[in-house]
Amino acid sequence: MKKGDATPDKPRMALPTGRALGLPSPSLDKVPIQKDLKVNTEMLKDIFDDCSDMVYRSMEVAPGVEGLLVYVEGIVFSEELQIHMIQPIIQGLVRLKNEGDESKEQDPDLEPLENTRVSLSQVNSATMWGDVIEGLMNSSAVVLVDGYSEAHLFNVKGGLRRTVSEPETEAVIRGPREGFTEMLRVNTALLRFKIKSPRLKMKSIVLGTETKTDVVISYIEGLANPKMIRDVEKRLKDIEIDGILESGYIEEMIEDHPFSPFPQLQYTERPDTAAAQLLEGRFAIFTDGTPFVLIGPVTFFQLMQASEDYYERYFITNFVRWIRYLFVFIALFLPALYIATTTYHQDMLPSTLVLSIAAAREAIPFPAVVEALIMEISFEALREAGVRLPKTVGQAVSILGALVIGQAAVEAGIVSAPMVIIVSMTGIASFTIPRFNLAITVRLLRFPLMILAGVLGLFGIVLGTVWILVHVTQLTSFGVPYMSGISPFHVQDNKDVFVRAPWWKMKRRPSWASKKDRVREKKEINGTPQSNKVW
Numbered sequence: 001m002k003k004g005d006a007t008p009d010k011p012r013m014a015l016p017t018g019r020a021l022g023l024p025s026p027s028l029d030k031v032p033i034q035k036d037l038k039v040n041t042e043m044l045k046d047i048f049d050d051c052s053d054m055v056y057r058s059m060e061v062a063p064g065v066e067g068l069l070v071y072v073e074g075i076v077f078s079e080e081l082q083i084h085m086i087q088p089i090i091q092g093l094v095r096l097k098n099e100g101d102e103s104k105e106q107d108p109d110l111e112p113l114e115n116t117r118v119s120l121s122q123v124n125s126a127t128m129w130g131d132v133i134e135g136l137m138n139s140s141a142v143v144l145v146d147g148y149s150e151a152h153l154f155n156v157k158g159g160l161r162r163t164v165s166e167p168e169t170e171a172v173i174r175g176p177r178e179g180f181t182e183m184l185r186v187n188t189a190l191l192r193f194k195i196k197s198p199r200l201k202m203k204s205i206v207l208g209t210e211t212k213t214d215v216v217i218s219y220i221e222g223l224a225n226p227k228m229i230r231d232v233e234k235r236l237k238d239i240e241i242d243g244i245l246e247s248g249y250i251e252e253m254i255e256d257h258p259f260s261p262f263p264q265l266q267y268t269e270r271p272d273t274a275a276a277q278l279l280e281g282r283f284a285i286f287t288d289g290t291p292f293v294l295i296g297p298v299t300f301f302q303l304m305q306a307s308e309d310y311y312e313r314y315f316i317t318n319f320v321r322w323i324r325y326l327f328v329f330i331a332l333f334l335p336a337l338y339i340a341t342t343t344y345h346q347d348m349l350p351s352t353l354v355l356s357i358a359a360a361r362e363a364i365p366f367p368a369v370v371e372a373l374i375m376e377i378s379f380e381a382l383r384e385a386g387v388r389l390p391k392t393v394g395q396a397v398s399i400l401g402a403l404v405i406g407q408a409a410v411e412a413g414i415v416s417a418p419m420v421i422i423v424s425m426t427g428i429a430s431f432t433i434p435r436f437n438l439a440i441t442v443r444l445l446r447f448p449l450m451i452l453a454g455v456l457g458l459f460g461i462v463l464g465t466v467w468i469l470v471h472v473t474q475l476t477s478f479g480v481p482y483m484s485g486i487s488p489f490h491v492q493d494n495k496d497v498f499v500r501a502p503w504w505k506m507k508r509r510p511s512w513a514s515k516k517d518r519v520r521e522k523k524e525i526n527g528t529p530q531s532n533k534v535w
Helices: 037-047 078-098 129-137 184-194 226-237 247-254 271-279 314-343 351-360 368-388 391-411 417-430 436-456 458-474
Strands: 054-062 065-072 123-126 140-145 151-155 200-207 213-220 266-268 283-287 293-296
Touching: 037 054, 037 065, 037 129, 037 140, 065 078, 065 129, 123 129, 129 140, 129 151, 184 200, 184 213, 184 271, 184 283, 200 226, 213 226, 213 271, 226 247, 226 283, 247 283, 247 293, 266 271, 271 283, 271 293, 314 368, 314 417, 314 436, 314 458, 351 417, 368 391, 368 417, 368 436, 391 417, 417 436, 436 458
Parallel strands: none
Antiparallel strands: 054 065, 065 140, 123 151, 140 151, 200 213, 213 283, 266 293, 283 293
């Protein structure tokens, strides 16, 4: 077995169009494979010069017929390659020799590998070097045979990958414990396990001139709007970039309003969440190499929903959901309201509370807005440190750091005790938002509201709130209004906004889904006890 580079002092065969690795893919698509195995070997070694993970193995594939097995070490399943490919070739060769076929003339029209019993199911042929290179980069083993201008590509994709486990970013108390992985086909299989229907479609596309990243658009035919699916395909095909390493690349390039702070696509690690959204008429975008699947179109109220909202009984869900909305308001407006009332509108507070706050702020050298900005920025820094540090110490550092720094700042007279309470409540409130991309948006918008409150008081908060409301009502996600259910108002869509109606009341899918199959529940169930009879 030979690995890595060709011998340095050995002359190289010049490529017709120059070095392949520095050329766009169409240059090799037009270069045919030669019949001479030595020429083909030199071509491969020239293309993959300085690639130590390339494996070249010379072998006899038929009596008197030489072949070359080529693959990339680490991305193929070596055990499957040995058992289902190399051993059958050797056994077939021994069988032919025992039968005396070595004395017979080789039929030029008979492919030598047809005499073997290679048991790999996914086998393709290629006559152009572009297809061979693409196959090697996609975990295929390539066999070249002397005297034949055709290569065989055997799919033996493998390598070390993470197994299916519980998602860390979307933990639940009740619900499935499986999550997507970094392998594309494992993820599509997890979705197929949830939706066992031939109407579940998987359309593939390759993005990235260098990374050749596989991307899959998934939707349910008849539920998703066909115009929306065509729009998604067009936006993806319009992407021209050298590499796609994570679904975040795609998210930024296909969203409707790239300069908006609000997320216009949802991402998830949970197969049950992806399946539920597809059943609503949405689409999912899988990207090879990441467990995060993009889902669209998205609405603001969808980002406020957790998967457990649909697994618990509806009155429990509604109680928790209202708590979320309350704490979103606190996370966004509480620091700004504190700044405005303590700076400009003290008469709006009870006199005892005003005196208490004034006593706490007596020795503070900064105005309330500067005090709040110092504490909020410090809290965000501690939160970021807790995320970046190792798990074993990250949470302890963020919690203890906040307590120690807050206490020390109060004792030093830099900030007041009421401000520490306000910032702590704001931080806790932001953790109740189910989706991180919406939570970070709320955290960002908090700062301009604080500045407006420090400059204009409550009038500044009103101006900021009006701007936010006008902005979100103008947003769309693949043509669907961002505030769908409220603006524009639809009775059916409103059954899963601020409250979730019982399942037996949500008989129809959202108004923007395909009109062909809008009915979710075929049988009328009124929610009353079916029988009081004791059996």
